[in-house]
Amino acid sequence: MRxxxxxxxxxxxxxxxCPVCHRILKDDKRYICPPCEKKxxxxxxxxxxxxGRPVEENREYCRECLTAEHTYDRxxxxxxYNDMWKKSLERFKFYxxxxxxxxxxxxxxxxxxxxxxxWNPDIVVPVPMHPKKQRMRGFNxxxxxxxxxxxxxxxxSKSDAVRKVRNTAAQKQLxxxxxxxxxxxxxxxxxxxxxxxxxxxxxxxxxxxxxxxxASVLRDAGASAVFFLTCCIVPGPGE
Numbered sequence: 001m002r003x004x005x006x007x008x009x010x011x012x013x014x015x016x017x018c019p020v021c022h023r024i025l026k027d028d029k030r031y032i033c034p035p036c037e038k039k040x041x042x043x044x045x046x047x048x049x050x051x052g053r054p055v056e057e058n059r060e061y062c063r064e065c066l067t068a069e070h071t072y073d074r075x076x077x078x079x080x081y082n083d084m085w086k087k088s089l090e091r092f093k094f095y096x097x098x099x100x101x102x103x104x105x106x107x108x109x110x111x112x113x114x115x116x117x118x119w120n121p122d123i124v125v126p127v128p129m130h131p132k133k134q135r136m137r138g139f140n141x142x143x144x145x146x147x148x149x150x151x152x153x154x155x156x157s158k159s160d161a162v163r164k165v166r167n168t169a170a171q172k173q174l175x176x177x178x179x180x181x182x183x184x185x186x187x188x189x190x191x192x193x194x195x196x197x198x199x200x201x202x203x204x205x206x207x208x209x210x211x212x213x214x215a216s217v218l219r220d221a222g223a224s225a226v227f228f229l230t231c232c233i234v235p236g237p238g239e
Contacts, residue, residue: 019088019100031103042078042111043233051208052076053236064236070208071215072226074119077205077233078104078111085232089203093141101141104203104231105148112229116153119227121199124150124157125218127210128187130167145231146201155199161191162217183213189221197225205230 015024020036032040046057050065052075079085092100109116126146134140143159150157166186200214205228215226 016099017097019092019097019103020084022091022097031106039084040079040107042107043076043080047076050074051205051233051236053233054080062236064207068208071212071219072200072208072228073215075200075205075211075228075230076112076115077230078108079232081204081206081232081234089141089232093137093203098139098144101144102148105145105152108145108201108229108231109149109152113153116155116199116227116229119199119225120197121155121225121227122196123161124153124155124199124201125161125214126157126159127200127202127214128159128162128164130164132167142202145203149199149201149229158191161193161198161221162187162189162214183209187213187217189217191221193218193221193223195222195224198223198227200226200228202228202230203232205233207234 016028016030017023018025018033018036020032020039023033025033043052043054046055046059047053048055048062048065049060050070051062053062053064055062088100091097092104124146126140126142129137129140129142146157146159149155164186165188168183168186198218200211200218202210205211211226211228214228215223218226
């Protein structure tokens with residue numbers, strides 16, 4: 001009762017907003033307003049067996065994964081990245097709309113829980129942020145998502161298993177080769193994985209360079225397998 005009263009009070013002072021249209025939610029128990037709920041389209045149907053991008057029914061892999069050598073084992077994103085999700089994620093990361101992360105993580109778990117159970121990870125690890133960048137932003141969005149997925153799944157979260165030891169340039173303006181080069185030596189595992197299977201959590205999968213860099217250091221630290229889960233995945237070239 002005390003927790004419910006506190007939540008209602010906080011919602012009066014800091015009302016929850018819809019992560020799509022940004023209007024105040026009239027029902028504080030909802031994650032998204034009813035009209036916008038009809039707009040969202042989680043990825044279903046034929047998906048790439050490596051990265052989870054949508055593919056034609058008779059294909060197993062997307063064009064990128066047919067030629068790329070990824071270090072991770074498998075993964076998926078829940079939504080196809082577009083302008084709507086770009087604006088939503090920008091509000092989440094840069095403008096204090098942290099409640100959006102509750103919606104993202106809820107859908108990430110609900111839509112991917114069967115895959116996660118098949119992968120059977122031992123721990124959940126967020127993509128870390130460099131301390132300088134995290135101080136400027138105030139929080140790490142990947143950590144926020146990973147914590148809530150950990151609670152929903154019951155899988156322990158290890159937020160300090162990997163650190164970002166080099167403050168890299170922003171990835172969004174770089175091509176695939178530049179992204180990979182930009183992340184060389186950027187991450188370091190600070191704990192032994194001891195043969196554990198790891199689920200890496202991030203907000204957006206673009207070319208896979210970040211997940212590959214994470215998988216590389218986790219495998220070097222003894223991880224037996226590395227899977228990933230993201231809120232959004234960017235369409236591959238030519239898809």
